[in-house]
Amino acid sequence: xxxxxxxxxxxxxxxxxxxxxxxxxxxxxxxxxxxxxxxxxxxxxxxxxxxxxxxxxxxxxxxxxxxxxxxxxxxxxxxxxxxxxxxxxxxxxxxxxxxxxxxxxxxxxxxxxxxxxxxxxxxxxxxxxxxxxxxxxxxxxxxxxxxxxxxxxxxxxxxxxxxxxxxxxxxxxxxxxxxxxxxxxxxxxxxxxxxxxxxxxxxxxxxxxxxxxxxxxxxxxxxxxxxxxxxxxxxxxxxxxxxxxxxxxxxxxxxxxxxxxxxxxxxxxxxxxxxxxxxxxxxxxxxxxxxxxxxxxxxxxxxxxxxxxxxxxxxxxxxxxxxxxxxxxxxxxxxxxxxxxxxxxxxxxx
Amino acid sequence: xxxxxxxxxxxxxxxxxxxxxxxxxxxxxxxxxxxxxxxxxxxxxxxxxxxxxxxxxxxxxxxxxxxxxxxxxxxxxxxxxxxxxxxxxxxxxxxxxxxxxxxxxxxxxxxxxxxxxxxxxxxxxxxxxxxxxxxxxxxxxxxxxxxxxxxxxxxxxxxxxxxxxxxxxxxxxxxxxxxxxxxxxxxxxxxxxxxxxxxxxxxxxxxxxxxxxxxxxxxxxxxxxxxxxxxxxxxxxxxxxxxxxxxxxxxxxxxxxxxxxxxxxxxxxxxxxxxxxxxxxxxxxxxxxxxxxxxxxxxxxxxx
Numbered sequence: 001x002x003x004x005x006x007x008x009x010x011x012x013x014x015x016x017x018x019x020x021x022x023x024x025x026x027x028x029x030x031x032x033x034x035x036x037x038x039x040x041x042x043x044x045x046x047x048x049x050x051x052x053x054x055x056x057x058x059x060x061x062x063x064x065x066x067x068x069x070x071x072x073x074x075x076x077x078x079x080x081x082x083x084x085x086x087x088x089x090x091x092x093x094x095x096x097x098x099x100x101x102x103x104x105x106x107x108x109x110x111x112x113x114x115x116x117x118x119x120x121x122x123x124x125x126x127x128x129x130x131x132x133x134x135x136x137x138x139x140x141x142x143x144x145x146x147x148x149x150x151x152x153x154x155x156x157x158x159x160x161x162x163x164x165x166x167x168x169x170x171x172x173x174x175x176x177x178x179x180x181x182x183x184x185x186x187x188x189x190x191x192x193x194x195x196x197x198x199x200x201x202x203x204x205x206x207x208x209x210x211x212x213x214x215x216x217x218x219x220x221x222x223x224x225x226x227x228x229x230x231x232x233x234x235x236x237x238x239x240x241x242x243x244x245x246x247x248x249x250x251x252x253x254x255x256x257x258x259x260x261x262x263x264x265x266x267x268x269x270x271x272x273x274x275x276x277x278x279x280x281x282x283x284x285x286x287x288x289x290x291x292x293x294x295x296x297x298x299x300x301x302x303x304x305x306x307x308x309x310x311x312x313x314x315x316x317x318x319x320x321x322x323x324x325x326x327x328x329x330x331x332x333x334x335x336x337x338x339x340x341x342x343x344x345x346x347x348x349x350x
Numbered sequence: 351x352x353x354x355x356x357x358x359x360x361x362x363x364x365x366x367x368x369x370x371x372x373x374x375x376x377x378x379x380x381x382x383x384x385x386x387x388x389x390x391x392x393x394x395x396x397x398x399x400x401x402x403x404x405x406x407x408x409x410x411x412x413x414x415x416x417x418x419x420x421x422x423x424x425x426x427x428x429x430x431x432x433x434x435x436x437x438x439x440x441x442x443x444x445x446x447x448x449x450x451x452x453x454x455x456x457x458x459x460x461x462x463x464x465x466x467x468x469x470x471x472x473x474x475x476x477x478x479x480x481x482x483x484x485x486x487x488x489x490x491x492x493x494x495x496x497x498x499x500x501x502x503x504x505x506x507x508x509x510x511x512x513x514x515x516x517x518x519x520x521x522x523x524x525x526x527x528x529x530x531x532x533x534x535x536x537x538x539x540x541x542x543x544x545x546x547x548x549x550x551x552x553x554x555x556x557x558x559x560x561x562x563x564x565x566x567x568x569x570x571x572x573x574x575x576x577x578x579x580x581x582x583x584x585x586x587x588x589x590x591x592x593x594x595x596x597x598x599x600x601x602x603x604x605x606x607x608x609x610x611x612x613x614x615x616x617x618x619x620x621x622x623x624x625x626x627x628x629x630x631x632x633x634x635x636x637x638x639x640x641x642x643x644x645x646x647x648x649x650x651x652x653x654x
Contacts, residue, residue, distance in 0.1 A: 055536055056497045056555040056608060060599050087515045088539035113543040114504060117515045141543075298594070314544035321499045321553035325612050328589045 004245040006216045008042040008105075009035050009233050010194075011262060012072065013084055015224030017048035017287045018267035021061045025071040031221070031261050032075040038253035040233070042105055044082040044218075045072045048226065048287055049318070050109060051083055051090035051098065057320045058287075066097065073102040080104040084135070086318065087117045092124050099128040108154075109135035109165070111316045112142040115150035122157040133192065133216075134159035137317050140170040140283055144182035151183050151191075161190035161216050166205065167317055169198030169228055169280040176205040177212050184213035192216030195231040197223055198280025200272060202231035203239055210245070221258040224267050227286025228276030234258045275303050282311030291320050295327035305330055351648035352378045354416055355640060358407065358432065359423030360384030360391030362508070362622055363446060367421055367633040368395060369620040374637055376644035380417060383409055394621075407432050414439035419643065421636055422447055425510055426517075433469055443469040444639050446632050448514065448521055456529050457638040458577040459485045465646045470639055474518055475628035476500035476537060477525035478635050479552040479585070483611050484530025486574035487556040490566040495557040495602030496532035498522070501540040503547035506626035515539060532556070534602035549584075550615040550627035557598060557605030564593055571611055581638040582631050584616030584624070 012028055028045060035043050047053030047065050054061040061068075072081045082105035083098050095106060106125035108118045118134060125132040134154030139147055151162040164179045171179075176193060183191045193209035195202040195218070206217050219233030234254040241251045269276070269289055279286055284307050292310075296303040309326045355377050357364045364382060368391075371379040382395040387404040395402035403409045410420060410432075420441045422429045426449040433451050436443045445452060452469030455461050459482050464470055472478060480498040487493050500522065511518055519539050526535025542548050558567070568591045579585045592610040615627030622629045 052536075054601075055538065056557075056598065056600070057499050057538060057553070062599070088519055088541070091519055092516045111541065111543065114512075114541045116509075116512045117541065119513060120516050314542070314548075316540065316542050316544075318538065318540045319499070319501055319542065321501075321610075321612070322551070324553075324592065324610060325551075325588060328592065328612075332589075 002246065003248045004240065005210055005214060005247070006041055007233070007237070007247055007249060008044055008082060008216060008218050009040045009220065010044040010218050010230065011221040011224050011233070012068070013044040013046045014048060014226055014230050015220045015262070015267070017226040017290065018224050018229070018269040019265055020268065020290065021047055021054065021059050023068055024063055025067055027265070028068045029071045029075040031257065032072045032079065034253070034257035034261055036076045036079040038257060039249040040079055040254070041248060042082050043072060043076065043079045044084060044107065045069050046084045049089060050086040051094040053089055066101065069098060069103060070101050082107055084109055085121055086110070087121050089318065092120065095121060095124055096128065099130060103130065105131045105133060107133040107135045109137050112136040112139045112147055112150060115153040118154055119157045122154060122159050126158040132159050134162040135165050135194070136163060137165045137167045138285065139164045139179055140166060140168060140175060144178045147179050148182050148186045151187055155187050155189045159189055161192050162187060163192035163194050163216070164209070165194040166196055167285050168283045169196030169202070169286060170283040171201070171205060172199070173201055173205050173208045177208050180209040180214050181212040190215035192218070194218040196225065196227055196280070196286050197230065198228040198272060198276055198286070203235050206231050206236055207239070221254070221262040223270050224262055225270060225286070227269060227279045227289050228272045229270030232258070275307060278304050278307050282308050284311045285315070285317040287317070288320060288323060291323045295323050299327045299331040301327050301330040301334065351644055352376050353418040353640065353644045353647065354378050354380050355419035355421060356381050356383050356410055356417055357421045357423060358383045358410065360386070360389040360395070361423065363629060363633060364423040365391040365394055366621040366629060367423055367636060368400060370633055370637045372398070372400070374641060377419070377637065377640045380413070381409070407435055410441070411435055411439055414441060417441050419444060419640055421640070437468050442643065444636050445469060445471045446636055448474060448517055450521060454525050454529055455639060456481050457581060457635055457642060458482060458574070460529055461639060461642050465643060472632055472635055472639070473525045473529070474522045475502070475550070475632050476518070476522040476539060476552065477529070478631045479550070479613065479615055480554050481525045481529040482574050482578050483554040483571055483613070484526050484532050484556060486570040487567055487609060488531035490570040491558055491562040493531060493556045494533040494559065494605060495600035496526045496530055497536040497538070497555045498526065499538045499540065499553040501542050501548070501551045502628040503550070503625045504541045504543040505547050506550070506622070506628055507541050532602070534600070536601070547625040549625055552613040552615065554611040554613065556609050557600045557602055558607045558609055560606040562607065567591065567609055571609070575613070582615065582634045583618060584627055584630065586614055588612040588614050
């Protein structure tokens with residue numbers, strides 16, 4: 001059956017942020033079985049920050065992502081398993097290991113203006129016989145023309161598709177249309193869109209991207225994901241069904257996976273509360289949220305203040321270490337005694 | 351005693367290195383060596399009264415008798431080709447490329463162990479900025495796992511770094527083990543395109559076992575920052591070292607706590623702009639290594 005677009009479900013990758021990277025192999029296997037049976041063609045599994053993301057900076061995975069990926073490959077019958085890799089975090093050996101485990105799609109992500117650091121990994125993915133997808137993160141920070149120039153680099157390295165990734169959920173529908181439309185017009189390869197829901201526009205922007213010619217879209221069950229969450233897979237599928245757009249995915253089965261397998265995991269993110277909205281409003285990387293809340297608690301400062309200052313500083317995805325930097329600075333500003341009292345000044349509560 | 355040296359490579363790094371070497375009391379810059387007669391770096395050398403040649407490694411070989419040191423500021427591939435010729439000519443190589451033919455060195459940490467090596471490798475800018483901090487922590491408490499996040503301004507990351515980001519990441523991680531003494535090392539490299547460009551930032555996380563001495567660890571880190579700042583004046587801590595209680599399940603085993611050092615590197619602005627602290631720390635470390643070789647040879651009475 002021909003479909004209106006190809007859906008990649010990222011519940012087990014972007015959704016991992018909302019669970020502080022604590023997926024178990026049993027949870028991965030059951031969610032993959034559910035999505036596979038529902039007809040989802042591609043399922044992404046990795047640490048939320050991609051291969052090698054397990055770290056002090058982004059949070060350690062409680063189960064090694066290699067075991068999670070192998071469990072996913074074993075559980076899938078028709079769905080293909082994808083992984084995410086950010087050059088500078090994951091390395092080539094991680095990708096080789098994933099190819100050996102049966103992963104068929106490699107999504108290589110860079111900040112939207114730094115596409116040229118993806119060359120080694122996109123070329124390697126192709127040499128390993130994988131489908132290679134370029135993933136231009138924080139794409140709201142680049143104007144459409146600039147984004148196209150970056151996307152062309154990824155295409156020139158061999159990418160089969162390049163995504164406009166709204167990592168901060170900061171794009172209006174017009175923003176998403178302009179970027180996706182410009183890439184569709186200027187590239188020979190496919191174009192995808194990855195939406196976040198901070199402005200409550202994830203499904204609307206995904207549908208707009210489709211109208212502009214996007215061939216691939218992302219979702220996460222129950223909208224699980226960094227910040228205010230992703231485009232909810234089951235809502236996207238159900239809406240497409242009403243619009244007469246073929247997805248190849250059974251809406252009721254997708255709803256069942258979201259309701260019965262994902263909601264019981266009690267995610268810590270995925271709502272448009274003050275912090276969730278501020279991320280989209282200030283254009284800050286969604287996965288900063290939980291780290292900012294923890295630093296706010298530890299150092300007695302406000303989560304929203306941290307997020308807004310990160311936005312002012314122009315930090316990019318991956319710079320979670322700057323959350324601590326900002327929290328310490330805010331704590332010093334608020335402290336009644338002068339800063340510089342030795343190491344105790346920065347110590348959190350025991 | 352002064353050592354006679356050349357800089358091979360007339361790009362941005364070689365030019366910045368030339369500016370620093372002209373100020374060194376113990377290193378005499380004999381020439382800037384390039385391969386392109388139209389190179390801006392060679393023109394700048396001539397303006398400053400430094401001999402400039404576009405004859406490349408052939409020139410160096412022809413003048414081998416007058417030379418003690420060669421700073422290699424080309425690329426890993428070029429250095430791999432040049433290294434045997436420098437060795438055969440009896441010229442010590444100080445390698446700023448990621449070729450990793452010689453031992454990885456960081457001044458003030460492990461340089462004294464490698465003063466006789468024919469080839470010394472300066473790792474990466476991220477390694478120069480962070481491995482000393484890991485070594486400092488390890489001197490006060492075992493470090494089963496160390497992790498660094500090194501963020502540089504996009505404009506200061508050249509094509510060599512970008513096209514070889516995988517090697518850059520792995521080489522930096524390995525230096526945390528080989529030079530820093532961590533049981534397991536991980537490096538994260540980020541490029542930030544903000545305009546105006548950000549200064550280089552480095553964050554070092556070290557896992558700490560139960561029973562660590564907070565004052566000893568903090569003191570060791572602060573001492574090390576002062577030692578690096580002696581040759582990289584813009585190297586500084588943004589906050590006193592931060593101690594956070596775990597437990598943490600690190601790849602090096604469970605850890606009771608972690609210490610976090612938030613560092614900034616502002617370049618000296620010799621030729622490269624101040625935001626390019628990542629490049630400044632490489633050229634400054636290279637000069638420091640050359641000066642340490644001069645001191646060592648003087649004390650050993652080795653003829654120049």
